[in-house]
Amino acid sequence: MFKKVSLLILLVLINSCASYEKYRQITEDFELPSQLYKADFNQTWQAVIQVMKRFDVVFYNQEAGKVKTRWMDNTLQVNFTDSFGSNDKVKAAEFKLMVNVAEGFSYGRKVTKVTIYKRQRVEKDFLQGWKEIPTDGIQEKTLLYRIGVLIKNDNKLKAIDKAREQEQLENF
Numbered sequence: 001m002f003k004k005v006s007l008l009i010l011l012v013l014i015n016s017c018a019s020y021e022k023y024r025q026i027t028e029d030f031e032l033p034s035q036l037y038k039a040d041f042n043q044t045w046q047a048v049i050q051v052m053k054r055f056d057v058v059f060y061n062q063e064a065g066k067v068k069t070r071w072m073d074n075t076l077q078v079n080f081t082d083s084f085g086s087n088d089k090v091k092a093a094e095f096k097l098m099v100n101v102a103e104g105f106s107y108g109r110k111v112t113k114v115t116i117y118k119r120q121r122v123e124k125d126f127l128q129g130w131k132e133i134p135t136d137g138i139q140e141k142t143l144l145y146r147i148g149v150l151i152k153n154d155n156k157l158k159a160i161d162k163a164r165e166q167e168q169l170e171n172f
Helices: 002-029 041-052 075-082 138-171
Strands: 034-037 057-061 066-069 092-106 109-123 131-133
Touching: 034 138, 041 057, 041 066, 041 092, 041 109, 041 138, 075 092, 092 138, 109 138
Parallel strands: none
Antiparallel strands: 034 109, 057 066, 066 092, 092 109, 109 131
């Protein structure tokens, strides 16, 4: 009886480890683009709002740290990027962005994590309707880069102001 139970446990363990390889690609594909910034929540939130001004924002809540946009048309961009591939042109394409800003601590310093989720859907013809497709991640990474540049520039301006203030105190 003990041999049967131990053999069964061994088989389950071997199969569970082997099944991870099968689903590893899925978990890597569904990883949301995110970035950790060495800034407080308010500074990061202002950078996110400034970057998101160019989009049609339908909802933003600073207390929850969430920003959502409406569905926006990007048919021309999708058709242009797919023009060199084997895919047919799409009749319509649209996307929606959802941004999450979360506050935390790392080594005793305040940090914020910004995560951007983009939903992309296309309509090839009116019979099929809308079909959700995976995003290439370029736009999300670009927005994270822009947020990082705004935070970096803001930190440099604060350092310059602090140095100027220190210089004025020394000259007084």
